[in-house]
Amino acid sequence: MSIRIEKAESLKQKPESKKIPFGQVFTDHMFVMDYEEGQGWYDPRIVPYAPITLDPAAMIFHYGQTVFEGLKAYRTKDGGTLLFRPDKNMQRLNKSNRRMSIPEIDEEEVLGYIKQLVEIEKDWVPEFEGTSLYIRPFIISTEPNLAVAPSKTYKLMVILSPVGPYFAGGMKPVRIKVEDEFTRAVKGGTGAAKTAGNYSAAYRAQANAKQEGHADVLWLDGVEKRYIEEVGSMNIFFKIDGKVVTPALSGSILEGVTRMSVLELLKDWDIPVEERKISVAELYQYYEEGKLEEAFGAGTAAVISPVGRLDWLGNTMTINDEEVGPLAKRLYDEITGIQLGEREDTKGWSVNV
Amino acid sequence: MSIRIEKAESLKQKPESKKIPFGQVFTDHMFVMDYEEGQGWYDPRIVPYAPITLDPAAMIFHYGQTVFEGLKAYRTKDGGTLLFRPDKNMQRLNKSNRRMSIPEIDEEEVLGYIKQLVEIEKDWVPEFEGTSLYIRPFIISTEPNLAVAPSKTYKLMVILSPVGPYFAGGMKPVRIKVEDEFTRAVKGGTGAAKTAGNYSAAYRAQANAKQEGHADVLWLDGVEKRYIEEVGSMNIFFKIDGKVVTPALSGSILEGVTRMSVLELLKDWDIPVEERKISVAELYQYYEEGKLEEAFGAGTAAVISPVGRLDWLGNTMTINDEEVGPLAKRLYDEITGIQLGEREDTKGWSVNV
Incomplete structure (x- = not known):
């Protein structure tokens, strides 16, 4: 579909410091596209960032039929702009759409629109180390109707937000509570x-x-409350006796793009990896045997976030003396290196805008 | 707090027929109140029904921090307007608020605002048998911020929608699929x-x-997938060998106002009732023994909705020859009688507007 572009009449001041709070500053433009039953997705457009107007009965306010994605654009040293595996985000958006009974999008087409938006806003991609331009595509149900049923109309929007470094003072292991x-x-x-x-x-x-001093929680499965699933915004990995273990996708775990990238790198590096069910009791046993070498989360926000301590029902697992482990560091350096175009991208993960 | 009232300049045409589709027609005014951290709830107002404007980054669109309620206003024969146990809806709204980390409301105060709104819109309460004015209070998180955390600002709104009879052609048992x-x-x-x-x-x-010809699904517990929980928009009751059984509140079942009213009436009528765990296998055994006499849902929409057939993994339970059972009928007549002010309200369930 041909895209309509309406430029903002005046541009906002861009943040000058790299201390940009996550998700509070937005760029000058946004992407919008509408859906109506019978017509499909229509009127893709880039317009000035502005509030949206909805009927108070719009279904999003009542029954939560909505999906979103999160990815980032990175500034390379030579001034280019790279996206990291954005096709995976488009695939996952459609997977989420299917679960939530939302009409699917044309993945390539929407990725094309996102690229055009990022191209227009490329001066918003910050240059400081560790910064990036966060991209938030989302779809909301907009039909004004209190019937409990899928909406007949939707709005897909993409907004952009420059973000500061996740680890402002250098990478630092976090403390996590087993929920x-x-x-x-x-x-x-x-x-x-x-x-x-x-x-x-x-x-x-x-x-x-947080009241107990933890950065986040580690979720267990909803059925037996035994098996490890994920941290709030990250998938979780453990290095146990030389092997890497991560929970297998169970149907209730989000399939992270960073997770799949970590798995592919570990395979390349000939580091043994197991995707399987792992209970917190099993993990604790390895800990007591001195075999729990590293733990780290993987997600778009932090890329790799080492876990220095896990608290589980009064038991404390202190991991690698609460220092950044060598595997977490290697994965972080490799992935961010590819994201920034500083390491060779043999897998075609980076996409030029 | 003193309420601000801004009347609509022109009024809409009210539906003339009783065939009003649920949740698509709204009255001339709505109630709105805002919340800001540090200030609390403020500026309660009744204003013309109109679209609302939100930043695309408003948290409701991204993280779903929101709660709602549903109750009805009924027209009495002498032209009065009654609400049915609205204090229970206010209590449940606060219970939902606590679970979703939304600031609590002053229940009496908000109920007072709802009464004022209904009073202003009293000509919208339809007169035909089985009709009512549906009241939808809801709270949405409005802070423009992509951080995954509770919002610092909220909007409480109440919209009103005249609704036609749930059973247009008289009460009719539905077919339900065990999910x-x-x-x-x-x-x-x-x-x-x-x-x-x-x-x-x-x-x-x-x-x-629905594709298989069922009106809705009967949900089982998420852990063992054995125990009966609720139907999409109703709690469920079974009459088994003279006794009434309904699933005990498990922490994952919505505590319906109609459910609690049914329980109180059954007690008054000296009909034995058990709130307990009941598996679908146990239910099926009673069915095979000829002991499953009635099944019905209880909720604000239908009040009482008889279930004529339950389908479970290839097993079919046909209940009371798919006819309306005497207990379902008695409960429906008693509750709607009280709601319409036609039966004596010994419990103080009805509230005059």
């Missing part, structure tokens, strides 16, 4: 979809964890 | 809160059921 009361997701539910309700469902548990 | 693939909610999750994400999570299962 034993609340549940994030369960088999047959929406845990594998990137949909709004999964995130606010976690707030109570996260607030409790 | 064995998808899961609505699980212990530790948000199932007991009235929050948006729970509803769209059900669309896939409901669409499958």
Whole structure:
């Protein structure tokens, strides 16, 4: 579809410092496209960033039929702009759409629109080390109707937000609490979809964890409350006795793009890796045997976030003396190196804008 | 707080027929109140029904932090307007608020605002038998911020929608499918809160059921997939060998106002009732023994909705020859009688507007 572009009449001041709070500053333009039953997706357009107007009965406000994605654009040393595996985000958006009964998008087409938006906003991609331009595509149900049923109209939007470095003072291991009361997701539910309700469902548990000095919670499976699933915004990896173990996708775990990239790199590096069910009790046993060498999360926000301590029902696992482990560091350097165009991209992960 | 009232300059045409599709027609005014961290809830106002304007980064679009309620205003024969146990909806709204990390409301105060709104819109309460004015209070998170954390600002709104009779051609038993693939909610999750994400999570299962000729699905517990929880928009009751059995509140079942009213009436009528775990296998055994006398849902929309058939993994339970059972009929007549002010309200359930 041909895209309509309406440029902003005046441009905003861009942040001068690299201390940009996550998700609070937005660029001058946004992408919008509408959907109507019978007509399909229509009127793709890049327009000035502006509030949107919806009927109070719009279904998004009542029944939460919505999906989103998160990816980043990186500034290379020679002034170019790179996206990291954006096709994976488009695939996952459609996977989420199917779970939430939202009409699918044309993945290539929408990726093309995102590239055009980022191209127009390329001066917003920050230059400081560790910074990037966060890209948030999302689809909301807009039909004004209180019937509990899929919407007949939708709006796909893409907004952009420059973000500062995740680790402002250098990479630092975090403390995580194994959540034993609340549940994030369960088999047959929406845990594998990137949909709004999964995130606010976690707030109570996260607030409790923060009060106790933890950065986030590690979720267990909803059925037996034994098997490790994921951290709020990251998939989790453990290095145990030379092998890397990560929970197998269970239907209630989000399939992270960074997760799949870590798995591919480990394979390349001939580091043995197991995707399987792992209970927190099993993990604790390895810890007691001195075999738990590293733990780290993998996600778009932090790329790799080492876990220095895990607290589980009064048991404390201190991992690698709460220092950054060599594998976490190697993965971080490799992935960010590819993202910034500083390391050879043999897999075609980086996409030029 | 003193309420600000801005009347609409022109009024809409009210529906003349009783065939009003649910949730698509809205009255002339709505109630709005805002919340800001540090200030609390402020500026309660009744204003003309109109679209609302939000930043595309408003948290409701991304992380689903939102709650809602549903109740009805009924027209009495002498032209009065009654609400049915609205204090219970206010209590549940705050219960949902606590689960979703949304600031609580002053229940009495907000109920007072709702009464004022209904009073202004009293000509919208339809007169035909079985009709009512549906009241939808809801709270949405409005802070423009992509950080995954509770919002610092919210908007509470109340919109009103005249609705036609649930059973247009008289009460008719429905066919329900026992859902064995998808899961609505699980212990530790948000199932007991009235929050948006729970509803769209059900669309896939409901669409499958409808294709097979079922009106809705009966959800099983998320852990063992054995115990009966609720129907999409109703709690469920079974009459087994003279006794009434309904699933005990498990933490993942919504505590319906109609459910609690049914329980209180059954007690008054000296009909034995058990709130307990009941598996679908146990139910099927009673069915085979000829002891499953009635099944019915209880909820604000239908009040009482008899279930004529339950399909479970290839097993069919035909209940009371797919006719309306005497207990379902008695409960329906009693509750709607009280709602319409036609039967004596010994419990103080009805509230005059």
